[in-house]
Amino acid sequence: MRQSTSALALFMGAVAAFQCSSFKTTITVSAPFYQPAFAPFANHYQSVALLNAVTARDASTAASPFKGAVNVVETFSISAEYCTPTAYQHPAHLDVQILTHGLGFDKSYWRSGGDSSGYNYVRAATDAGYATLSYDRISNGGSSLVDPYTIQQAPIQLAVLEAITSNYRNGTIHPSVPKPSGKVFHVGHSYGSILSHALVATNPSLSDGIVLTGYSTNTTWLGEFLISTDFHLAKENQPQRFGNRSAGFVTWPDELANQYIFLSYPHFDAAVLAYAETHKYPFSVSEVLTGGVVPYNAANFSKPVLMISGDADLIFCGSDCHGILEQAAPLFPGAKPFETYVQPDTGHGMNLHYNASGTYAVIQRFLKDNA
Template identity: 30%
Template sequence: MVFTSPPDPNNGTAIVDFMVRTWKGEAPATDGFTTVTDTFTIRGTYCVPKNVKAKDTLEVLIHGITYNKTMWQGMGFGDQYDWHKYANSRGYATLALDRLGHGENPQYPDPLNVVQPQMHVEIMREIMTAARDKKSPVNVLGRGFKKVVFVGHSYGSFLGVALAEQYPTVADALVLTGFSNYLDFDAVINAKWVSAATHDPTRWAGVPQGYVVMGEAAERVVFYDGNYDHAMPAVDFQFEDTLTVGEIGALSAILGPAPSYNGPVLVPTPVQDVFFCEEPLAQCEYHLNATRSSFPNASDYDFFAPDNTGHDLTLHYTAQDTFRRVHEWLDAKL
């Protein structure tokens, strides 16, 4: 997406203002689209089953904003939060990716004009397609997989819906956590966003101003509710990742339903998710049931709502139950 009046790339205040106004629904004026061609290094954590019968299925895990691939391992808080370990115990291989510009990826491309949602969709398509073909030069896993499952969290789930609509055969199933058609982003819109390089010049030295972070530790609590380890948000803040101005500015270009997709869809979203659900349980389930309208041709559409759980459902005490229900569903559908 090409923006008509982009913010000054060296003005952190203007960048945050542009991002927040877009988040509030003031869509920026655009001059259409341009093609970006480049070569990127994408890092991931690849885990395979041990001591169990392995399935010929790979789960590709895509993180949300201000996170990276480490969220799927529980940020060091133990195996009870580790998606990889649970999935592997059920016979599924897993590949958690750092989205372009995030995590351990070595490149920080233009945060407004390159690190946009459509670029993420194209990269995911390349990797997930290659995962089926051992001979693909993109495939570094040493084998191919018969089936590939997309697992997204929050912003990652938005990307999964776009992927399913644009490339409906890439994923054999969609698991969209922390997601629904009900949206309330006030809690993050009102956060004190700041350019990462300004916030922590040691960690983010040389990173363009358009990579931003939440500036206060207390703000991380918004991702938690109900039953969770109260030491988690402080660690979450210490290791938070970035959000780019382009990831929000160009989000409207990929939002929408996925009528082209005809595989199974599962939406696990917590009752206390301040962004995508509402209490009580019945109201949350109403929103999750209404979300099936985005997948009119899905072979199956299912959902569940963990209670006493906030937005980051894999980082709560209910994580093991969430893992179990997701993988029971995958066993049934695949």
């Protein structure tokens, strides 16, 4: 087992050969949200009571925690970052990867540890000749903080990804970002993979290929993830960071729960786990419970699809992904190609393991070979 290092030494690596511009963009979306059938939480006893209900043996036949859908029009400020290889003089001609993070993170998941870190996905993608466009999903990072019971739900998060992609393709996302002439790929992690999958099921023309990391379409073990979080109120868990947030924002309780959910021992550095815990973001109860209402039948998508997960992914594979990822193939009957890959010695948080660079290499090679 490797020796744990300081957080500073851990993230050292070669000099970064990419440059980034950070910006905020305003988008307006029209999408449905589902009206909660449960009252806003007054305390953590009520959040845990809902957790009891949605993970009970009869949860699938019990009354839904949501009522009917209502369409809304909302405007958000989205914090984003556009990165390109330093040596490339014509970024508009680059193929781009639009990166969507999962629950518990913001867009920094894709640049864990800084510019020269070996855990930095943006570095790997730009080294391979791609541009990247990452963004904070609503209520994460620098993006708009919204109502966690109503607005922060899967259909609205999907609409945000669609709007970001459309604006980028149209050259209207921000003056600092050129209109692309190359291909546009989507790379997601976990909940970000749910959204990237739903994007090509809803609007297949928006993407030239998708990579779904930390993901499968088997939800058998979702309850284990929910239970491990205790639906711990974020305002109580990290009051200095989230003390002013609604009780509708929840998180997992501590570093050990973080390890249980995201990491495979002994294939990570303790400093990485500590970093992930101190940089975590809460998720909304409604967000996680509406993950199944977005469309998944991508029959009209004919571009490349790669589904890649760690062999010990707890959330989507019950800690053994062998034979699980292939189950998604019927949802992508027209994909050219549909491929799966199980990364060894890796848990759900793929960017946080010693061999993250191996994951990155598989992704870049797939896109180069098939796009």
